[in-house]
Amino acid sequence: PSEEFEGWKPFYHQAVASADVVLTTSDKLFHMARAINPKTFLVPNGCDFEYFAQSSGGNLPVPADIANIKKPIIGYIGVIATWCDMELIDKVAVNYPDYNLVMIGPFYNTTDVPRRDNIHWLGFKKYEDLAAYAQMFDVGIIPFKRTSMIESVNPIKMWEYMAAGIPIVTSAIPETRKFQDLVLYSETHEQFIQNIQRAINNDNPELKARRIQLAQQNSWLSRAQSIINIIEQELQNKNVQGGQPPAKVNNIISFK
Secondary structure, three states, X not given: OOHHHHHHHHHHHHHHHHOOOEEEXXXXXXXXXXXXXXXXXXXXXXXXXXXXXXXXXXXXXXXXXXXXXXXXXXXXXXXXXXXXOHHHHHHHHHHOOOOEEEEEOOEOOOOOOOOOOOEEEEEOOOHXXXXXXXXXXXXXXXXXXXXXXXXXXXXXXXXXXXXXXXXXXXXOOHHHHHHOOOEEEOOOHHHHHHHHHHHHXXXXXXXXXXXXXXXXXXXXXXXXXXXXXXXXXXXXXXXXXXXXXXXXXXXXXXXX
C-alpha cells in the first residue's frame, strides 16, 4: 500500500489481521503480512502457460500492426503506467536506433510517454491476441522504476515471456533477481541497455528451453493447486469437515 496504491493503506492492517488465510505474491509482501497474521503464505504469480507457449513456435498469424515493424523488436506487454520508467524506455530507443520498441498495453494513469520513430505504442490488445504479438519479440522487457511498490511486485509478464521462450531484461525488481540464470537483471539504466544486447547476442535453444520449462513449473494451474492445498490444510486445522475429498485443480478449472 504505497505510491500509486497509497489509498489502500488505512485498510491494510485490518484486512490482513482479520483473514483466515493471507496469500502473498512476493517476499516483501509475505514478510509484511506475516508480521500481522501467522496464517500468511507465499504463492507467487504465474502464467497461463499453455496459451503463451504457443508463441515459442512463431507459427501464429502475425497481427497487421506489427507485421511490418523491422526486427530486432524489443517488446513490452502490460499496462502503461507511472511505475514504468519512461526515461529508461527513451534511453533504450536512443541507444538502439536500428531496433524497434513495441509497447503493447493500455494507458492506465499517464499519457506522458517518449515519442520516437522507433517506439511503437500499439495500445490495448485483447488477451487472445497477446501470444501472436509476443512471438514477434526478440527481447521482452520489464522497465519498471525502483519504488517501494515495485519492490513488492512479482511480475506476471516475466512468466509470460518465459512461457513464450523470449529472453528477458528487467530493471531492479527483487523478485526477478531470484532467476538471474535466466533473467537479465539490471541495477542501472546502463546495465539494462547493455543487457538488451546481451539478450540478443547470447540467446540459444538451450536457454529458450530452460525458460519454457521454468514457466511450465510456474503455471496458474500449479498455483491454483497450491492455494487449494493451503485452504484444505487450514480447514483441517480448524476441524471444519466439508464432506468432500481434497480438491484437485483440474477438476474445477480449465484453461484454454
